[in-house]
Amino acid sequence: MKKFLSGLLIGAILMLTITTFAAGKIKEAFFNDTIKLEVDGKTVNTDMVTVILEGSVDGTNYVSARALAEALGAKVEWDGKNKKILVTSKDKDTTPVTTGYSYSNPAPLNTTQVIEVEDLLQKYKVEMSVKEIVRGEEAWKMVQEANMFNDPAPEGCEYLLAKIYFKLLDIDEGKQFNLTGEVDIDLVSSDGKDYDFTFAVAPEPQLRASLYKGASHEGWAVYEVRKDDAKPKLVFGRKYDGSGGIWFKAYKD
Template identity: 30%
Template sequence: MKLTYIASILLLIITISVAGCCCCTGSQITSTPTIQPITNTIGLSKENPAPLGTTVTYTPKDWASSLYGSTYSITLEDVTKGENANDNMLEKNSFEKPTSTTDDFLLAKFKITILSSTISGESFKIYNYDFRATSHDGGRVFENNYWTYDPSIDGELYSGGTVEGWVCLEAAQDEQHPLIVFDRDYNGKDGVWFSTG
């Protein structure tokens, strides 16, 4: 009991001494919280693709991108897959069929807006061939044979400009929920990823 009493007194004296030193020197003990910015990563990887109707804002990192120097928003607005997509393509052109008997057409409508540009007066080109379909896990990339479906997404935009249009891709018939990636780099990295399912 006596030892606990003495230890309590010593602790009180040390606390008062430390507090007194801070008060005498004019310094204060403060704690500044670290604020971490919230980063939205939806659509920025194949592991976290954006769902239909979600708008993703992206700034390309690859200088070879036709959109390098811009920040843009992109939204997947509509998707048609399987037999419906095949029938829609045949209505437009009876000669266009998937390149493989195990593939179907995948029609996707996108809206792209150039939000800003780092170079004043520069225009940016949107191409159908910047889109690819992949398996639902992103493991297999399907060929893009550059089919067109009107109105096409192809266009040229300045800062503030918007284009809406369709992309025609191919995906395996047994792929229920393929992903679509836009503006990935030469090695298949980065870009904006969307889920069709």
């Protein structure tokens, strides 16, 4: 999935700089060689930093994101442009169960595909299909009716609405999948460029839901597309390098 673990995991394990603690003044910060890090029974050689804030007796220990992630078999990369640390599993599996469709051969409307995804946070299996595509004046009318504060699409672009069916077939026991259509499912242009996130309210029902195993949801996702882009594509479950995922036509044949 897009923008993979740059939030939750990094927040938990990132070695923070002193400026991060602006909300609470630091009383003391030091390398603590009395604390060791073990992963799966093996000692990881890395520096441990203990930070004590003013008014606090106990300190908080911080470890390098790279050291911990790599010890767990993950890949760590620095996205300098967006100032993000990106962590992905080296053995991340996003192999479609339904074969025959790909980036160069996206599935037609009303075609069901199934994908299994495994990342550092969870493993899950999804069934998905694109039911309907609406764009142009009709889409703009629906977007206007959805929220009076929605703006017209930028010059040279128009709205594209995708009605998508999404079912969570399987997930780690007791876990929940939080679906946000335009975040989890990307629109890619016919010449291979990801479209930016669209800041507009989609018509009801929106493709947003919190799903447990076996639950499903169908709703609208809203995108902005170039008017001259006749054959954009939708994709779910890509790896960070852009490979894998299940691909669908975002247009009518």
